Amino acid sequence: MSEDLTVYMHVLSPFATMAVSFINHLGLPFTEHSINIATGEHKREWYLNINPEGKIPAIKHGDVTIGDSLKICKYLVEVNELETPAYPYKDTKACEEIEVKLRYVEDMEAKSKLLIREGYFNPIFFGGVAISQEEFLQKQKDLQDVYQNLEDMLAENETKFFCGDENATLVDFYYFNIMYHAVDKDLISLDDFPLLHKWFQEVSQIESIRAIRARTTRLMRLVHVYGNYIKPVIDCVLCKRR
Structure with a gap:
């Protein structure tokens, strides 16, 4: 199929x-x-x-x-009618639990995008004006509030993953992928969220996640070099020609 x-x-x-x-x-x-x-x-x-x-x-x-x-x-x-614990679509109760655990999706999407865009890509890659330290800390705090909700959810479940101990589900894939883009760019730390940090380390060992994260890391190195070294030179040359 x-x-x-x-x-x-x-x-x-x-x-x-x-x-x-x-x-x-x-x-x-x-x-x-x-x-x-x-x-x-x-x-x-x-x-x-x-x-x-x-x-x-x-x-x-x-x-x-x-x-x-x-x-x-x-x-x-x-x-594809897949029998997978990652999303057991035939199990109504399990799917309901997944939907409940995904209740912070919209909040995390919005606040992560704001922090990553305004705190990283705009000033480094797109040449935008860097936000003030005060604005950055506020956006960071907004995202930390979502992380605290996830920390509380893990504490309530007392499980390795959001929906159990044995298998990562769609919930873990979603939250991890949104999260690592901010964590790996040092925009936010998991130090204040011990359960979330432990979960993050566990999910990071999943092979498909390790592979896509490695690809992102390689490209981010190129973006960093471009934004911090190549683009300033280009801008300087173009400025002198005016």
Whole structure:
């Protein structure tokens, strides 16, 4: 069923890395199409025909197109009729628990994107004005509030993963992929969240997550070099020509 699956992604998108790591965890074959965000490829007509919102990731599976990471993951499990503890779609009770545990999705998405965009990409990669220290600390505090909710959830469950001790589920894949993009950029620390930190280390050992995280790390090194060394030189040369 998934031989004709194409995943449109960018490795610096936490939502794309979530979908790709989950699909790889399921063992489904797919063709990866990297979208060039810098050139605005995600706003071109051909891509908007796949995902009208112009967001990443998206998939094309036969005549089906989906542009939301969580919906992508659920759809692929169900359409392939996979028996997987990562998303046991036939088990109503287990799926209900997963939905409950995903209740901080929107909050984490919004606050993570703000911190990563304003505190990292805009000033380093896109040449935007860096936010003030006060603004940065406030955005960091907003995200820490979400992390505290996750810490409390783990304390209440007393389990290794959010939905048990044995297997990571869609919940773990989602929260980890959104989280590591901020943690690895040193925008936020898990030092004040011992249970979350232990969970983070545990989930980071999942092979498909290790692989996508390594790809992100390699590209981030290039972004860092470009933003801190190459771009200032280019800007200086262009300035002198004016």
